[in-house]
Structures are given as structure tokens and as C-alpha cells.
Amino acid sequence: MTLIDNPDQKDLADAVRKLVSARSPLSKVRAVALSDAPYDADVWRQVCSLGLPGLAIPEQYGGADGTWADLFVGLRELGAGLVQTPLLASSVLAAGALLAGDDEDAKSTWLPKIAEGKAIGALAISEEGDATWGAQPAGVTATDGTLSGTKVAVLGGAEADVLIVHASDGFYLVETDQPGVTVTREEVLDLTRSVATVTLDGASGRLLAGDAGAVLDRVIDLANVALAAEQSGAITTCIKITTEYANIRYSFGLPIGAYQGVKHKLADDYTEWCLVDASVRTAGEALTTGSSEVSVAAAAARVLASPAYTRAAKNMMLLHGGIGFTWEHDAHLFYRNAVAGNVLLGGPLFQQDRLADKLGV
Amino acid sequence: MPADEFRAKALAWLQEHATPFTAEAADRFAPTLDESKAFQKGLAEAGLAGITWPTEYGGQGLGEDELIAFNEVSADFLMPTGPFVIGLGMPAPTILELGTEEQKKRHIPKMLTGEEIWCQLFSEPNGGSDVASLQTTATRTETGSWLINGQKVWTSGAQFSDFGAILARTDPTVPRHAGITMFIVDMHHPGVTVRPLVVATGDAPFNEVYFDDVEVPADAVIGEVNAGWAAAVVMLRNERVTIGARGRARNNPLGFDTLREIASDVGTSDDPGVRRKLAMVYARETAAAAFGRVLHEGALSGEPIGARGSVGKLAGAEFGLWASDAAEEIVGQDIALLSGKSAKVAKMILAGPGSATAGGSNEIQRNIIAERVLGLPKDPGAADRKTPFNQLKLSK
Ligand SMILES: Cc1cc2nc3c(=O)[nH]c(=O)nc-3n(C[C@H](O)[C@H](O)[C@H](O)COP(=O)(O)OP(=O)(O)OC[C@H]3O[C@@H](n4cnc5c(N)ncnc54)[C@H](O)[C@@H]3O)c2cc1C
Numbered sequence: 001m002t003l004i005d006n007p008d009q010k011d012l013a014d015a016v017r018k019l020v021s022a023r024s025p026l027s028k029v030r031a032v033a034l035s036d037a038p039y040d041a042d043v044w045r046q047v048c049s050l051g052l053p054g055l056a057i058p059e060q061y062g063g064a065d066g067t068w069a070d071l072f073v074g075l076r077e078l079g080a081g082l083v084q085t086p087l088l089a090s091s092v093l094a095a096g097a098l099l100a101g102d103d104e105d106a107k108s109t110w111l112p113k114i115a116e117g118k119a120i121g122a123l124a125i126s127e128e129g130d131a132t133w134g135a136q137p138a139g140v141t142a143t144d145g146t147l148s149g150t151k152v153a154v155l156g157g158a159e160a161d162v163l164i165v166h167a168s169d170g171f172y173l174v175e176t177d178q179p180g181v182t183v184t185r186e187e188v189l190d191l192t193r194s195v196a197t198v199t200l201d202g203a204s205g206r207l208l209a210g211d212a213g214a215v216l217d218r219v220i221d222l223a224n225v226a227l228a229a230e231q232s233g234a235i236t237t238c239i240k241i242t243t244e245y246a247n248i249r250y251s252f253g254l255p256i257g258a259y260q261g262v263k264h265k266l267a268d269d270y271t272e273w274c275l276v277d278a279s280v281r282t283a284g285e286a287l288t289t290g291s292s293e294v295s296v297a298a299a300a301a302r303v304l305a306s307p308a309y310t311r312a313a314k315n316m317m318l319l320h321g322g323i324g325f326t327w328e329h330d331a332h333l334f335y336r337n338a339v340a341g342n343v344l345l346g347g348p349l350f351q352q353d354r355l356a357d358k359l360g361v
Numbered sequence: 362m363p364a365d366e367f368r369a370k371a372l373a374w375l376q377e378h379a380t381p382f383t384a385e386a387a388d389r390f391a392p393t394l395d396e397s398k399a400f401q402k403g404l405a406e407a408g409l410a411g412i413t414w415p416t417e418y419g420g421q422g423l424g425e426d427e428l429i430a431f432n433e434v435s436a437d438f439l440m441p442t443g444p445f446v447i448g449l450g451m452p453a454p455t456i457l458e459l460g461t462e463e464q465k466k467r468h469i470p471k472m473l474t475g476e477e478i479w480c481q482l483f484s485e486p487n488g489g490s491d492v493a494s495l496q497t498t499a500t501r502t503e504t505g506s507w508l509i510n511g512q513k514v515w516t517s518g519a520q521f522s523d524f525g526a527i528l529a530r531t532d533p534t535v536p537r538h539a540g541i542t543m544f545i546v547d548m549h550h551p552g553v554t555v556r557p558l559v560v561a562t563g564d565a566p567f568n569e570v571y572f573d574d575v576e577v578p579a580d581a582v583i584g585e586v587n588a589g590w591a592a593a594v595v596m597l598r599n600e601r602v603t604i605g606a607r608g609r610a611r612n613n614p615l616g617f618d619t620l621r622e623i624a625s626d627v628g629t630s631d632d633p634g635v636r637r638k639l640a641m642v643y644a645r646e647t648a649a650a651a652f653g654r655v656l657h658e659g660a661l662s663g664e665p666i667g668a669r670g671s672v673g674k675l676a677g678a679e680f681g682l683w684a685s686d687a688a689e690e691i692v693g694q695d696i697a698l699l700s701g702k703s704a705k706v707a708k709m710i711l712a713g714p715g716s717a718t719a720g721g722s723n724e725i726q727r728n729i730i731a732e733r734v735l736g737l738p739k740d741p742g743a744a745d746r747k748t749p750f751n752q753l754k755l756s757k
Contacts, residue, residue, distance in 0.1 A: 003651060004658045243735050258738040260724070263731035267675070270730055274672045278651035279644065300644035353633070355640035361621060361630060 003281040009073045012050070016074050019046050020081035026330045029082050029192060033333070038159050038185070038194030039084040044117065047078070053091045054115025057099070062112030068222065069284030072229035076280075079230030080237045082192045082333055086120045089156025092226040093219060094121025097164045097171060100218035101210030106173050110162055122160035123219065124151035124174075124198050133346030134216055140167040140200060142207070146180070147172055147200040155344070157196030158185035165198075165205060170212040172205035180204070190340035191333060220354070221298040223345045225283040228298075228305035231341055232280050235273045235305075238312040238334050242266060242319050249321075256319070265315050272308040279304050299355035306342040306351075313338040364426040371434045374407045379438040384622055388705065392441035394521055400441045401475030410473045411449075414457065419470030425661040429654065447518055448472050448479030452526040455543075455596040459584040464545065468524070481600070482513040482527035482546070482570060483593065487756045489515060489718075490725050492528070492593060493537045494755055497572060499529035499544060505579040507531075509546065509572045517719070519555045519568040522548045526596065527572075528589050530750065537750040541589035543596075545581045552576075562711045600720050601670035602656075614705035615684035615713075617643040623702050624691050638687045645683065649676045668733035675726040678717035685710040 005013060024043045032040050047053070056071040057063025071091065078085060095114050098107050098121075113119035127139035128150065140149030147167060157163065160183075163174045176183060180203035185196045208215075243266055246257030256262045283297035291297075313334040317324040324331045342348055378400070380386050392400070404410045405419070412428045414420025421427070453472050456464050471477040488494040497511025509529055519525065525546045532540030548555070552575035557565035584592040613619065621639055624630040630639075653673055656666045688706050689696050695703040696710070717723055731737040745753055 002658050003655045004662060239735070243737060246737055254741060255738045257731070258741055260728070260740070263735075263737045263740075264724070264727040266735055266737065267727035267730035270735060271672050271675050271679070274652050274655075274669070275645065275648035275676060278655045279648040281655060282647065282651045296643075297647075299640075300647060303641060303644050304648055349637065352637040352640045355644065356636040359617075359621075359640065359643055361624075361636050361639045 003278065003285060005073060009070060012070065013073050013077050015050055016047075016052075016077035017080075019043075019050065020077060020083055024081055024083045026082065026333070029084065029333065030330070032084050033191035038156070039086060043083060044085055047074075047083075047085050047087065048117030050074070052087060053117040056091065057095055057111050057115045061107055061115065063115040067284075068225070068287040069281075072225060072280065072284050075226055075229045076233040078233070080233030082234065082237075082337060084192050084194070086122075086156045086159055086194075088223075088226055088230065089123065089160070090114055090117075090119075090121045092222050093123035093155065094160075094162070094164050096222040097123055097215055097219050098208070100215040101171065101208045103173075103209040106206070106208055110173070113161075119161040120156060120159050121162050121164065122154055122156040122196075124154045124157065124163050124165045125216070125219075126151060126153040128152055131347055132350050133220065134166050137166045137168055140165055142167045142169055142172060142205065145204055145206070146202045147174060147205045148202055149200055151198045151200075153344070154183075154196045154198050156194055157183050157198050158194055163198060164208070165200070166212070166216065167205075169207070171208045171210070171215055173208055174200065174203055174205040178203060188340065190336045192337055193340065193344075217295065220346065221283075221287070221295050224298040224302035224351070225280060225287065227341060227345060228276065228280045228283070228301040231305040231309040231338070232273065232276050234334060234337060235269065235276060235309050235312045238309075238316040238331075239266060239269050239273065241330070242269075242316045245320055262319055265319060269308075269312040269315055272304075272311065276301070276305045276308050295358040296355065299351055299358055303348065303351050303355055306338075306348060310335075310338040310342055364424075364430045367423065367427045368430040368434055370407075371409055371431050374404075374409060375435060375438045378403055378407075379435075379440060382437050382439055384619060384702070386439060387619075388702070390439045390441075392443075394444060397441040397444050398475045401445050401473075404442070405474040411469070414453075414469070414473075418457070418465050419473045425657050429657060444478050444518060444521060445472070445475055447481055448477065448522075448524075450602075451481050451596050451600045452479045452524075454599045455526065455592060456583060458595055459592050461580065463580065464583070468545070477523045478518065478521055480516050480519045480522040480525045480548070481596065482516055482519075482525040483596075484513060484515045486512060486514050486569075490722055492597075493541065493590060494753070495528055495530060495541065496755070497527070497529045498533075499531050499542060499577075501531075502576070507542075507544065507577050507579070507581070509544070509552075509575040509577060511572050513570040513572070515558070515567050515719075516555075516570050517567045519548065519570050520557055520565075524548060525570075526583065528593055531589070532587055533751040534749055535587075536745075536747055537753060538590040538746065540587055540750055541593070542586050543583040543589040543592040544577050545583060546572075546575060546577055550575045560715060562708055562715075597721065598667070598670055601674040601726070602666055613646075614709040615642075615681060615688055617646050619706070620684075620688060620691050623695075623706065626702060627693055627695050629691060629693050635691050638690055642684055642687055642691075645680050649673070649680055652676060668729050671721075671726040671729040672734070674720060675723055675730065678723055678726070681709075681713045681716055685713045 051064050052074045054063035055066040056068045059065040114121050125134040165172045165174050180201045182199040183196050188195050247255050249256050279301040283301040286294045286297040317331040323329050411420030412423050416422040483492050485495050499507040499509045527544050527546045531542040552573040554571040556569045559565050629635045660666050692703050
């Protein structure tokens with residue numbers, strides 16, 4: 001195993017990068033953000049044609065039998081472009097939950113569709129007032145296979161065909177096209193993510209076989225690395241755009257990038273990114289080899305990535321001066337994404353506590 | 362030899378000859394110079410020194426895989442190799458890259474066996490960050506040898522060094538970077554005076570070194586006459602990689618393993634804030650080590666480390682300073698004691714600023730990263746790059 005991209009991953013990164021610049025430049029991201037659609041169907045088709053949704057899904061369930069590290073390479077490049085897709089919600093969270101459980105029926109029904117990108121899955125864990133990402137689910141209760149209650153902050157919920165719902169007695173598979181399921185897409189700070197509130201009122205669900213605690217644990221690991229990979233990509237873009245600007249914007253007769261107040265911030269952001277990138281790679285390696293350090297490595301990647309991204313995005317705004325604060329400039333798209341990403345899928349204190357737990361502190 | 366086989370061989374040797382890392386062993390660990398020399402000799406004889414270096418100069422001719430394997434295995438042992446870190450980390454790779462065949466044959470094998478200890482004589486009282494402002498001179502004699510005069514400072518290990526790689530000004534009439542030459546200097550020459558400097562921790566790890574008509578032969582030049590800046594850049598790059606790309610050092614008093622142990626001893630480990638701090642210590646420490654691996658594996662596949670070595674150096678220095686603050690919270694009031702388990706932590710906190718400064722300050726590393734990795738414009742301070750040295754304003 002290595003911590004650098006293997007040749008296949010390099011090719012994949014190139015292909016996704018090309019797709020992003022050709023089909024989803026930031027102008028397109030902005031247009032999608034301001035539209036009613038959570039993502040652009042054409043871009044999603046392209047992402048699917050590269051095989052991303054099925055990359056980490058085993059062949060027997062219609063996937064490409066790659067590794068999670070392969071998928072993170074894709075997420076990193078999409079994250080660098082802030083591209084809106086259901087990939088994280090569907091192929092990491094929902095597929096990850098199915099794969100972590102023992103429900104062969106649910107796996108063979110849904111994973112092939114998710115792998116193809118034909119169906120979109122979402123994972124409903126969070127509840128109002130619970131900052132621990134699912135430690136004590138109480139908000140959704142099941143009686144005789146019907147579910148009632150509310151889940152919040154469901155990533156990709158509004159576009160999902162199927163929800164994996166964390167209820168008080170386990171994970172349930174809930175199809176969204178039935179009475180009793182109300183999905184409301186929320187207005188959110190981050191213009192590039194689709195987040196929904198899901199209300200279940202006697203919706204029919206199917207209890208998934210498997211140990212719910214183990215599934216949740218696995219999903220948190222996957223979510224942490226996947227999000228950190230996206231954020232790692234986004235940090236590189238913040239640095240790139242700001243560095244370009246620092247070379248062309250003049251002040252007091254010199255490009256602003258000649259001044260240490262500017263260059264040292266960028267050097268710090270870059271150094272922090274190097275640590276984030278290395279830790280994402282470590283976690284990807286641990287997932288691929290099935291190391292016992294997976295949870296530790298995943299949480300470590302996340303606790304570094306999210307704050308580093310917030311800082312890089314903030315510096316991007318600041319180092320662009322007044323322009324950086326305008327609606328027209330892309331900096332706020334990154335800043336919004338970073339601030340929201342810091343609390344998404346379990347906030348910073350939960351993640352630090354999780355890392356401490358996993359380290360046995 | 363496959364890396365796994367090499368790993369097993371290294372492990373077997375270390376198990377027999379080195380002290381396994383434990384907190385208590387680390388507390389008592391204070392090897393003498395002779396013990397260090399004997400250890401280095403054994404390491405070289407066992408084929409565990411100069412792992413990636415050419416065999417004709419005493420190296421093993423192996424790959425980065427083996428080097429990484431060795432670094433991983435040896436992290437679990439207390440290695441008394443401190444006196445050789447500078448020589449093997451900086452002058453040796455520079456000589457391998459720029460030195461003459463004669464220099465390589467003569468010095469590299471002895472550096473590997475610990476018979477020759479080396480120091481790096483760059484910094485001067487009037488400038489450390491701005492290395493190229495150096496004022497020590499070397500003037501050519503009629504026979505073609507050189508006479509070195511001047512003063513160096515902050516020279517680590519000069520008190521026990523046999524040789525040094527010194528930068529001296531050989532032409533003051535050209536811009537400062539253009540008139541410098543690097544020489545090999547014999548530290549036992551009668552004109553060399555070494556005076557220890559006591560530092561903030563109370564130790565005396567480095568020195569002032571005076572040169573008074575120290576004669577070195579013509580073949581002591583490393584690289585070309587007046588091209589010493591290029592040699593210095595090579596050596597500084599190696600220095601940052603040596604300092605920056607260390608693995609997760611288990612015996613780092615500010616590292617996760619030690620701090621966790623102390624937290625549980627002093628009874629702060631149930632405090633939520635302390636638990637979170639420890640988690641972050643772990644995350645930052647392991648990420649820095651992983652970044653070192655990324656650099657080395659990249660180099661192996663053809664992407665040179667280059668100026669990214671400064672990232673490793675800066676990240677390591679920042680970790681030390683950040684962990685100093687974290688340690689105050691984790692260790693609690695015992696941090697003020699110079700006795701017991703927290704004593705090493707307290708000393709390390711005190712040593713933090715020095716470690717950050719050694720090998721180039723954080724500001725200098727940031728300049729390097731910004732300019733050479735990110736491609737930002739040169740610092741305005743570089744404006745005097747064209748002025749002849751003898752017309753410059755310098756600190757006195
Ligand atoms: C423990 C230790 C071991 C050392 N070992 C050796 C050794 O073996 N051999 C050797 O040759 N040297 C050695 N040094 C010297 C070391 O390389 C210098 O101390 C270091 O490069 C800083 O130089 P200076 O001390 O002259 O500080 P200065 O250069 O005077 O710097 C003072 C302050 O100004 C800042 N500064 C300077 N220039 C700039 C700039 N352009 N932009 C922004 N800020 C700037 C610095 O960051 C620093 O904060 C050692 C130092 C230490 C602390």
C-alpha cells in the first residue's frame with residue numbers, strides 16, 4: 001500500500017478534473033445553486049458514466065469493485081469544484097450503510113441501482129437537538145413496520161428514492177414514493193448542498209438485518225473520510241484562486257503576494273492542506289486494508305480537514321479584500337460550504353470526542 | 362532484498378542492540394558520545410546505515426521502501442544517533458550530490474560508521490535567516506589553498522565534530538549570492554576555537570566557532586568556487602527534509618503517547634477538554650508523519666520533494682509550539698515542576714522555540730513555501746540581490 005495515488009487513481013483524478021472544468025465550472029455551480037434543482041442532471045450523468053457511484057460497491061452488487069480510496073479520489077476532485085451531486089449521500093452514506101449491514105435482500109435490490117446512479121439513496125440519522133450524530137435515536141419509532149417521527153439535516157433527502165432511517169430499534173429502509181413520507185428541502189447556508197427534513201407518519205419501512213451499532217459506526221467512518229476528501233479538494237481550490245489573485249492584484253507598487261501578511265497566510269493554508277491530504281490518504285489506506293485503525297484514522301482526517309477548510313475559505317475572502325465579500329465572487333460559495341461542512345455529519349466536538357473514544361483516551 | 366525481509370533484519374538487530382521504547386527507559390536515556398559512536402558503528406556494520414546510498418561509499422544501495430521500513434521499525438526504539446543526525450542529514454547528501462569522487466570516498470564511509478562527526482557552519486552573528494549575508498572570508502593563498510577567517514554561531518555539535526561544512530565569502534565585489542564558496546574544514550585545526558553557548562534550557566548544545574587563519578587545501582571546496590550558494594541551497598533543502606520528515610516519534614515528550622500517559626497519571630484524562638486536546642495531538646502528530654511518507658513515496662515515484670521539505674519543517678515546528686500549549690492543559694499544574702514525569706514535557710516546552718528556529722525560522726519556511734511551492738512573488742527584501750556585497754547594508 002502507498003499513500004500516493006496509484007496510476008489508476010491518477011487517471012481517474014484527471015478524468016474527473018476534466019469533467020469538472022468542462023461541464024461544471026464554478027459559473028455552472030452557481031447557476032445550479034440558484035436554481036430549484038439540487039444538482040445538474042447532465043453533470044450527474046457524466047459522473048455516472050465515469051462509474052463513480054459504483055466505484056466502492058462490490059461486483060456482486062453491480063459495482064466496480066474498487067476501493068473506498070478510489071471513490072475518495074473522485075470526491076476530492078468534485079469537492080475541488082464544489083460540484084453538486086448526490087454521490088456522498090447515495091454512494092457513501094446510503095450504500096455504506098447497506099454494505100455494513102447483513103441484509104442481502106436490500107443489498108441486491110438497491111446497491112445495483114445506486115451503483116448505476118439510477119436510484120439515489122440517503123441516510124437519515126440526525127434529530128433535532130442532538131449534536132452526537134445518532135448516538136441515541138429517539139425521534140423515529142417503529143410499530144409493526146410502520147415508522148413515525150422526524151429526521152433533520154438529511155443530506156440528499158429531497159432527491160432520494162430510498163432512505164435508510166435510523167430508528168430507535170435499528171436501521172429501516174424506507175422508499176420515498178409512498179404516503180406517510182414528507183420530505184422538505186430546507187433553505188440552507190451552503191448553496192451547494194441539498195439538505196432535507198424528513199417527516200414520517202406511518203410510513204412503511206423494512207428493518208434491515210445487521211447490528212445497528214456497527215452499521216452506524218462504519219457509516220460515521222466512511223462519512224468522515226469522504227467529507228474530508230471533498231474538503232481537501234476544496235481547500236486546494238481556495239489556495240489556487242487566492243494565489244492567482246495575489247499575483248495579479250497590485251498594492252503599493254507590488255503584487256500583494258509579495259507581502260508576508262498575504263504570503264504567510266497562504267503558506268499556512270497550504271501546510272495545513274498537506275496535513276489534511278496526508279491524513280485523508282492514511283484513512284483511505286486503512287479502509288482499503290481493513291486495518292483496525294480505520295476509525296481513528298477517519299476521525300483524525302475529519303478533525304483536521306473541516307477547520308482547515310474553514311480557515312482557507314475565510315482567508316480566501318479576506319485576501320481578496322472587498323471583492324472577496326461580493327456576491328459575484330466565488331469565495332462565499334466556499335466559505336458557506338466550509339462553515340456548513342464543519343457541522344455536517346456530526347460537529348467538531350462530537351468528532352474530537354469520537355477520536356478520543358477510538359483512541360481509548 | 363524485499364522490504365519485508367529488510368524490515369525483519371532491522372528489527373532483529375535493533376531488538377538485540379537497542380533499547381525498546383518505554384516511557385521509563387526514555388526518562389533514563391542519556392547516551393554518552395562513546396556509546397553513540399559504538400551504536401552507529403554497529404548499525405553500519407549490520408547494513409542499516411546509508412540505506413539508500415551507493416554501495417561504493419559504504420551505503421546499502423537500497424530503495425525508499427527499505428528506508429521507510431527502517432524508519433517505522435526504529436520508531437519503537439531509543440536510538441542514540443543524535444551526534445550523527447547533522448552529518449548524515451545535511452553535509453553527507455550534499456557531498457554525495459556535489460562532492461568530488463575523492464571527497465565521497467574519503468568521508469561518506471566514515472560518516473556512516475560514526476568515525477567522523479560533522480557540523481554545519483552557516484549561521485553568523487550578523488545573520489542566520491539571511492545566510493547569504495555571511496561575512497566569514499576565505500582568501501586564496503599562493504599555493505592554491507585557502508585561509509578562512511571569521512566567526513560562526515549557533516553551530517550544533519561543534520564541540521565534538523571532526524569536520525564542518527562551512528560557507529565563506531570568496532568574492533565581496535559581486536552580489537552576495539555570487540561570491541560564496543562551501544568548504545570542508547577540519548575542526549581539529551589549531552586555528553579553530555569552539556566556545557559553548559548555554560541556551561534557554563540550561564544545556565549547551567551549540568557553540569560559537571572562531572576561525573583564525575584556518576588553512577584548507579584547494580580540494581576542500583564542495584562544488585565550485587563562488588558557487589557555494591547552490592551548494593548551500595542543496596544542503597538547506599536536505600536539512601529541512603531531515604528535520605521535517607521524521608516519523609511519529611514515540612519518545613517525543615510532547616507526543617500523544619507520552620501526554621496521554623501523563624494525563625492519566627495526574628488525573629486529567631477524564632476532563633472533556635483534555636480528551637479533545639489529546640485527540641488533536643494525535644491527529645496532528647500522525648498527519649505530520651503521514652505527510653513525510655507522502656513526500657518520500659512521491660520522491661520514489663519521481664516527484665522530487667523540493668521546497669515541500671519546508672512544509673514538513675514548518676508543520677513539525679508548529680506542532681511543537683502548538684503541543685506546548687496543549688500540554689499545559691493536559692498536564693495541568695505539574696507542568697511547572699522540573700521533577701517527575703512531566704519534567705521532560707516542561708523541558709520540551711522550553712526547547713520549542715529553539716527547535717522551531719533551528720534550520721530556518723517559521724517565517725523563512727513560509728517564504729519558501731509561498732514563493733517556491735505556490736509561486737508567489739519574491740519578498741521585497743530580495744531587492745538587494747543585484748547589489749555587490751561590499752556595498753550592502755548589514756547588521757552589525
Ligand atoms: C537549536 C539551534 C540549532 C542551530 N544549529 C545550527 C547549526 O548547526 N549550524 C548553523 O549554521 N546554524 C544553526 N542554527 C542557527 C539557525 O539556523 C538560525 O538561528 C536561524 O536561521 C535564524 O537566524 P538568526 O538566529 O540569525 O535570526 P534572525 O535571522 O536575526 O531572525 C530574527 C527574527 O526575524 C525573522 N526574520 C528574519 N528574516 C526575515 C524575513 N525575511 N521575513 C520575515 N521574518 C524574518 C525571523 O523569523 C526571526 O523571527 C541553530 C539555531 C538553533 C536555535
